[in-house]
Amino acid sequence: VRHRLCVGVLGGMGPEATADFYAKLVAETPSARDQDHLRVLIDGDPSVPDRSAGIEGSGESPGPHLARMARGLVAMGAELLVMPCNSAHAFEAEIRGAIGAVPFLSLIDATVAATLEAVPGVRRVGLLATDGTLRARVYADGFAAAEIEALAPDAADQRTVMEAIYDVKRGRGRARPRSALVAVAGRLAAAGAEAVIAACTEVPLVLASGDVVVDGRTVPVISSTDALVARTIAAAMSDSDTD
Amino acid sequence: VRHRLCVGVLGGMGPEATADFYAKLVAETPSARDQDHLRVLIDGDPSVPDRSAGIEGSGESPGPHLARMARGLVAMGAELLVMPCNSAHAFEAEIRGAIGAVPFLSLIDATVAATLEAVPGVRRVGLLATDGTLRARVYADGFAAAEIEALAPDAADQRTVMEAIYDVKRGRGRARPRSALVAVAGRLAAAGAEAVIAACTEVPLVLASGDVVVDGRTVPVISSTDALVARTIAAAMSDSDTD
Numbered sequence: 001v002r003h004r005l006c007v008g009v010l011g012g013m014g015p016e017a018t019a020d021f022y023a024k025l026v027a028e029t030p031s032a033r034d035q036d037h038l039r040v041l042i043d044g045d046p047s048v049p050d051r052s053a054g055i056e057g058s059g060e061s062p063g064p065h066l067a068r069m070a071r072g073l074v075a076m077g078a079e080l081l082v083m084p085c086n087s088a089h090a091f092e093a094e095i096r097g098a099i100g101a102v103p104f105l106s107l108i109d110a111t112v113a114a115t116l117e118a119v120p121g122v123r124r125v126g127l128l129a130t131d132g133t134l135r136a137r138v139y140a141d142g143f144a145a146a147e148i149e150a151l152a153p154d155a156a157d158q159r160t161v162m163e164a165i166y167d168v169k170r171g172r173g174r175a176r177p178r179s180a181l182v183a184v185a186g187r188l189a190a191a192g193a194e195a196v197i198a199a200c201t202e203v204p205l206v207l208a209s210g211d212v213v214v215d216g217r218t219v220p221v222i223s224s225t226d227a228l229v230a231r232t233i234a235a236a237m238s239d240s241d242t243d
Numbered sequence: 244v245r246h247r248l249c250v251g252v253l254g255g256m257g258p259e260a261t262a263d264f265y266a267k268l269v270a271e272t273p274s275a276r277d278q279d280h281l282r283v284l285i286d287g288d289p290s291v292p293d294r295s296a297g298i299e300g301s302g303e304s305p306g307p308h309l310a311r312m313a314r315g316l317v318a319m320g321a322e323l324l325v326m327p328c329n330s331a332h333a334f335e336a337e338i339r340g341a342i343g344a345v346p347f348l349s350l351i352d353a354t355v356a357a358t359l360e361a362v363p364g365v366r367r368v369g370l371l372a373t374d375g376t377l378r379a380r381v382y383a384d385g386f387a388a389a390e391i392e393a394l395a396p397d398a399a400d401q402r403t404v405m406e407a408i409y410d411v412k413r414g415r416g417r418a419r420p421r422s423a424l425v426a427v428a429g430r431l432a433a434a435g436a437e438a439v440i441a442a443c444t445e446v447p448l449v450l451a452s453g454d455v456v457v458d459g460r461t462v463p464v465i466s467s468t469d470a471l472v473a474r475t476i477a478a479a480m481s482d483s484d485t486d
Contacts, residue, residue: 034255034257034258036289037257
């Protein structure tokens with residue numbers, strides 16, 4: 001029997017995005033019965049300090065808290081860690097430093113790879129992300145390594161993106177954040193983005209492929225959540241250890 | 244600041260029902276930002292031995308496995324345990340025995356209480372449940388204590404219910420299991436059930452209030468998942484300890 005890795009999830013950032021990740025992980029896992037599914041341990045901890053404030057230096061760093069969560073999940077039996085929150089990847093080094101040889105699958109790497117698969121030869125993408133994710137340059141650097149330019153919205157549009165993300169977190173309905181994000185995504189596409197990256201796990205809760213159409217052309221929306229789901233299943237199922 | 248209890252979830256039975264429980268718990272928690280949510284630890288372990296087989300004595304008992312999961316969640320910091328799987332409540336005593344003074348909120352008790360709230364004065368309900376749940380009599384006894392008669396489907400209809408539940412677990416679409424469950428629920432109502440109990444956490448994934456109409460009368464469907472969500476939030480938020 002092939003051993004399948006137990007997946008540990010650093011969650012709660014936000015809670016709805018974590019629930020969305022888990023539901024998609026279950027839906028996408030090939031299965032005919034309960035026992036075919038992966039074991040998933042989730043620490044849905046909404047008390048992690050605010051990521052954007054930590055990145056900007058205006059608030060407590062979430063790094064030590066994330067390192068503790070990671071160690072706790074490994075102690076519970078997790079053999080592979082993931083974190084469905086883009087901003088928190090600014091603190092990825094602290095997480096990796098806390099868990100020794102246990103693999104941590106980067107949401108950023110998964111999303112860059114999914115973009116290259118969805119839009120072969122892509123040269124320029126647009127980012128829908130938090131201020132913290134942009135400031136930490138996790139996507140700018142990740143895409144640059146693949147020779148892809150990552151466009152951020154202008155300052156006014158970025159404020160709109162942040163408002164939309166916090167609207168989603170407040171659970172105040174989908175229509176307003178969706179139309180705000182569609183408008184910003186359209187301007188990124190008009191500026192040359194061949195794909196729009198839903199680079200915050202709240203964004204795919206309201207924005208999907210097909211929502212962004214510019215001059216009759218549908219602009220692909222790459223969901224960071226979907227990218228991490230696919231990579232997680234592949235990594236957990238393809239482990240070469242046997243038991 | 245009022246201390247809110249960290250919720251531990253014995254999950255994976257099945258995984259989709261656990262994801263549904265978590266999503267509803269997040270959606271129903273009063274919140275304006277991530278930090279207002281409850282901390283939720285989930286052990287989504289689909290390798291728990293089959294509950295119906297364990298109850299019937301034809302397979303390994305899941306009791307010791309569930310007791311280990313419960314102890315692990317408490318070790319991780321859980322202060323209140325719940326289990327969104329009705330059949331597994333046949334092994335509730337083994338779980339309680341493993342966790343000392345940590346409270347375990349019964350899904351059965353939550354569902355009986357929710358039924359009394361939704362249909363005041365109710366005398367007779369119909370059960371949509373697994374063979375194992377029926378055989379273990381968890382609902383028959385729970386409702387009898389409230390002087391409510393719990394009707395089970397006849398043998399042919401019960402086979403239909405089991406097929407529908409396993410169709411949901413196999414993820415083969417909603418239409419077939421929904422129409423099967425609607426038909427059985429209609430016959431339970433025709434036999435005198437004033438409400439139908441979705442007494443398996445796969446059932447509310449396809450059957451909702453409004454789906455069952457008999458002689459022009461809408462028969463309430465009581466979701467065991469929703470009942471547990473409401474009780475969990477109330478119990479976790481109302482703890483009298485302060486910190």
